[in-house]
Amino acid sequence: MSEKNFDYKQYRDELASEIKKESDKEKRREILQRTQGTEEYQKAKRLKQETFVVKQESKAQTERLLQYAQKHYEECTNFDPDIVELINVINKNQEKFKNETLLNVSDELIDKIIAFTEGNRDERIIALLKRVNFDYKSLLAGEGDEQTKARALLEAILKAQSYNEAVEQNRNKEIDFSGFENDPDILDAKDFIYRVFDAELLQKCLISKVKYAPDKINVQINGIDYMLPVDVYIEWEKVMPEVKNRKFRAESFVLWNTDTNFSKKFILTPVYFYSFCGEQPEQLNYFIHIPEKEKMRRYKLGTITHEIAHHVYAYLMDADKRTQWKKLVDRTQTITEYANSYVKHKLKYDEFFTETVRLKTTVPDYLKTNFPEIDQFLTDNFPEIKSYSPCKTNSDVL
Numbered sequence: 403m404s405e406k407n408f409d410y411k412q413y414r415d416e417l418a419s420e421i422k423k424e425s426d427k428e429k430r431r432e433i434l435q436r437t438q439g440t441e442e443y444q445k446a447k448r449l450k451q452e453t454f455v456v457k458q459e460s461k462a463q464t465e466r467l468l469q470y471a472q473k474h475y476e477e478c479t480n481f482d483p484d485i486v487e488l489i490n491v492i493n494k495n496q497e498k499f500k501n502e503t504l505l506n507v508s509d510e511l512i513d514k515i516i517a518f519t520e521g522n523r524d525e526r527i528i529a530l531l532k533r534v535n536f537d538y539k540s541l542l543a544g545e546g547d548e549q550t551k552a553r554a555l556l557e558a559i560l561k562a563q564s565y566n567e568a569v570e571q572n573r574n575k576e577i578d579f580s581g582f583e584n585d586p587d588i589l590d591a592k593d594f595i596y597r598v599f600d601a602e603l604l605q606k607c608l609i610s611k612v613k614y615a616p617d618k619i620n621v622q623i624n625g626i627d628y629m630l631p632v633d634v635y636i637e638w639e640k641v642m643p644e645v646k647n648r649k650f651r652a653e654s655f656v657l658w659n660t661d662t663n664f665s666k667k668f669i670l671t672p673v674y675f676y677s678f679c680g681e682q683p684e685q686l687n688y689f690i691h692i693p694e695k696e697k698m699r700r701y702k703l704g705t706i707t708h709e710i711a712h713h714v715y716a717y718l719m720d721a722d723k724r725t726q727w728k729k730l731v732d733r734t735q736t737i738t739e740y741a742n743s744y745v746k747h748k749l750k751y752d753e754f755f756t757e758t759v760r761l762k763t764t765v766p767d768y769l770k771t772n773f774p775e776i777d778q779f780l781t782d783n784f785p786e787i788k789s790y791s792p793c794k795t796n797s798d799v800l
């Protein structure tokens with residue numbers, strides 16, 4: 403087993419539970435002594451210590467960056483009025499949910515839910531729970547009283563129902579794109595997005611606006627956003643190169659919608675993009691056959707389709723599709739280096755999906771040749787998502 407794939411946490415957990423199972427104190431000590439002599443135990447111990455050191459170092463690094471930012475860029479901290487409004491809407495929805503929605507639930511629905519907890523699996527209820535990826539099987543099999551379980555089911559169902567309402571309210575509304583007029587590489591970003599995703603699919607993505615600030619770099623430290631003019635950022639990077647890892651190219655808020663505890667109702671959310679300064683698309687292996695002068699444009703467009711794909715994954719990949727997708731991803735090699743950085747992260751399957759959409763919409767041949775099964779999954783489940791084709795109205799760029 404290579405060091406990289408050795409899960410020291412799992413090893414230690416298993417050892418701990420093995421020792422726990424043994425009631426005899428003397429025997430417990432024996433197991434521990436025997437294991438301590440093994441190579442595996444020593445490896446797990448070393449990895450645990452190393453992880454601790456890395457954590458401490460990154461804590462210290464964050465502290466240094468934060469001190470520097472507070473000293474020099476305090477005036478660049480960003481309180482985006484759109485985000486403040488978004489939080490207000492979510493808070494209002496929470497109140498309304500408690501004081502109105504819950505009180506007005508029909509007796510019919512309550513009866514159905516109670517029957518559901520008793521084993522009567524109504525197909526429509528299952529479909530709603532799957533839509534919000536609610537794990538009802540674990541809930542029903544787990545501990546807790548019937549009333550608490552019924553309440554959790556009810557909340558999940560109401561949340562799921564609010565998705566269709568939100569899509570309905572979003573009908574015929576175009577997504578507001580702004581800031582793209584300042585970047586000659588992607589003047590046609592909105593047309594491009596509507597062409598590759600299709601208006602109906604975009605409506606289901608519940609996006610309020612796509613805002614691009616090509617002249618600003620977003621540095622996030624401890625949850626604080628510093629919006630820096632590009633030249634100011636470059637100065638900082640000269641002094642502290644590690645700030646590079648805190649640079650955010652894009653931001654979406656889908657997780658606010660999918661978090662059942664936070665948001666009680668689906669709402670429209672914005673997507674933000676920041677400067678691509680310092681990005682090196684020429685180093686990406688999937689661009690190897692793309693002409694040099696076209697790489698940056700495709701990279702930028704791909705970053706937008708990646709972010710939009712987060713919405714597709716969050717709202718339109720139900721529990722059944724996810725099961726299929728996870729199996730497929732687990733037997734596939736990393737599709738991009740970026741996706742690879744999420745291999746041990748809980749968002750792994752999200753990022754594999756969004757990177758797949760990036761490839762499909764910017765280098766479709768690369769995806770089809772190297773990952774035919776993944777490409778097929780996308781075609782089967784989201785036939786609306788189209789491959790990249792050079793934009794005719796912008797031929798001077800290409």
Ligand SMILES: [Zn+2]
Binds near residue numbers: 708753
């Ligand atoms: Zn992503």
